[in-house]
Amino acid sequence: MSRKLRTKAAVLPQGTGPIQFWEWDVPLPAPGCLNVEVVLGGVCGTEHHLVRRESEFPVAFVLGHEGVGRIVELADDVKTDHAGVTVSIGDLVYWRPMSPCYRCFACTVDADFASCIDATSWLSPANQPTWATFNTISTLKATNHFFKIKSDCPPEAVIALGCALPTILQGMERVGGITFGSSVAIQGAGPLGLAAIMQASLAGASKIIIIEKHAIRLEMALRFGATHAIDMLKTPSISERLSKIKEITAEAGVDLVVEASGSMSAFEEGVPLLARNGRYLLPGTWAGEGRAGISPFEVCRKAVKIVGTSYGSPKHYYHAMKLAETYHNRFPLVECITHRLPLLEVGKALELVVQGQAIKVVIVPPL
Ligand SMILES: [Zn+2]
Numbered sequence: 001m002s003r004k005l006r007t008k009a010a011v012l013p014q015g016t017g018p019i020q021f022w023e024w025d026v027p028l029p030a031p032g033c034l035n036v037e038v039v040l041g042g043v044c045g046t047e048h049h050l051v052r053r054e055s056e057f058p059v060a061f062v063l064g065h066e067g068v069g070r071i072v073e074l075a076d077d078v079k080t081d082h083a084g085v086t087v088s089i090g091d092l093v094y095w096r097p098m099s100p101c102y103r104c105f106a107c108t109v110d111a112d113f114a115s116c117i118d119a120t121s122w123l124s125p126a127n128q129p130t131w132a133t134f135n136t137i138s139t140l141k142a143t144n145h146f147f148k149i150k151s152d153c154p155p156e157a158v159i160a161l162g163c164a165l166p167t168i169l170q171g172m173e174r175v176g177g178i179t180f181g182s183s184v185a186i187q188g189a190g191p192l193g194l195a196a197i198m199q200a201s202l203a204g205a206s207k208i209i210i211i212e213k214h215a216i217r218l219e220m221a222l223r224f225g226a227t228h229a230i231d232m233l234k235t236p237s238i239s240e241r242l243s244k245i246k247e248i249t250a251e252a253g254v255d256l257v258v259e260a261s262g263s264m265s266a267f268e269e270g271v272p273l274l275a276r277n278g279r280y281l282l283p284g285t286w287a288g289e290g291r292a293g294i295s296p297f298e299v300c301r302k303a304v305k306i307v308g309t310s311y312g313s314p315k316h317y318y319h320a321m322k323l324a325e326t327y328h329n330r331f332p333l334v335e336c337i338t339h340r341l342p343l344l345e346v347g348k349a350l351e352l353v354v355q356g357q358a359i360k361v362v363i364v365p366p367l
């Protein structure tokens with residue numbers, strides 16, 4: 001029987017140079033693996049930082065790390081997803097991009113799969129199929145955790161908060177969760193900020209304050225459950241924004257700040273917003289370098305806790321998908337998809353994300 005399965009991929013070459021488009025034949029899935037036709041490739045702000053070469057990487061690699069796809073080929077031994085649900089050809093799945101090695105200290109002793117030192121972060125497409133999502137066919141290995149999406153859940157609801165919701169779920173675990181009735185401020189209402197608002201809303205926070213400059217994102221933040229909006233264009237000074245937060249919280253400051261903009265100036269602004277014993281979660285400053293000025297005296301006197309976090313473990317991807325399945329009618333997840341572009345326009349898609357005029361941009365077929 002003849003079989004021909006080719007993939008086309010947006011590849012970032014090693015060193016320098018713009019995005020290239022490569023094509024190659026996709027092999028039959030090896031034991032434990034499956035081939036998936038990408039249905040929606042989510043565009044995350046991190047991709048833009050990579051394309052701008054703000055982080056170094058050792059090989060050329062396929063862009064895209066958020067995906068929903070349809071199973072097109074399964075190895076004979078793959079009968080279920082990683083939650084034990086039976087799968088077959090045609091099912092829609094959502095997957096965690098990197099594979100933990102299950103051999104390093106982080107995997108074995110800390111059970112912290114997001115910190116695995118040997119995860120398959122950078123895979124050269126010249127050597128092997130990849131889990132990446134800005135390609136027409138992705139190949140998931142046995143350790144690429146994937147989960148079947150229920151047929152009554154729109155795939156857009158799952159990709160809307162792509163890697164952002166798993167990242168926030170892990171972050172909330174690290175920072176100790178959101179207390180019922182507490183106050184939360186979120187800096188930035190992109191997918192990461194919206195995921196944080198969703199969590200604050202579900203946890204029963206009494207005050208959920210969004211700080212953002214783009215009107216489209218402010219409006220969506222309110223629809224996700226933000227109780228107060230601080231428009232940075234109308235309130236351009238940091239001291240004015242601090243005054244507003246003090247006003248909203250009766251001078252106390254907020255119990256939790258989530259930095260979801262990736263901006264260093266936001267980080268400097270965040271600590272003064274905190275109440276005594278406040279906590280500051282940093283999931284946004286992954287890509288890039290720099291130093292910011294905060295007062296260690298203020299951190300000490302207010303007994304502030306600053307917690308960094310990045311990625312999510314396999315369980316956070318599972319829980320993110322379950323949240324999308326359960327709450328896609330309560331939160332306007334599907335409406336977060338503001339732009340759909342084909343693969344060849346991936347450069348434009350990345351620009352849209354950083355310009356802030358989009359909420360979620362996805363790469364769609366025909367890729
Ligand atoms: Zn991401």
Ligand SMILES: [Zn+2]
Nearest residue numbers: 101104107116
């Ligand atoms: Zn590991």
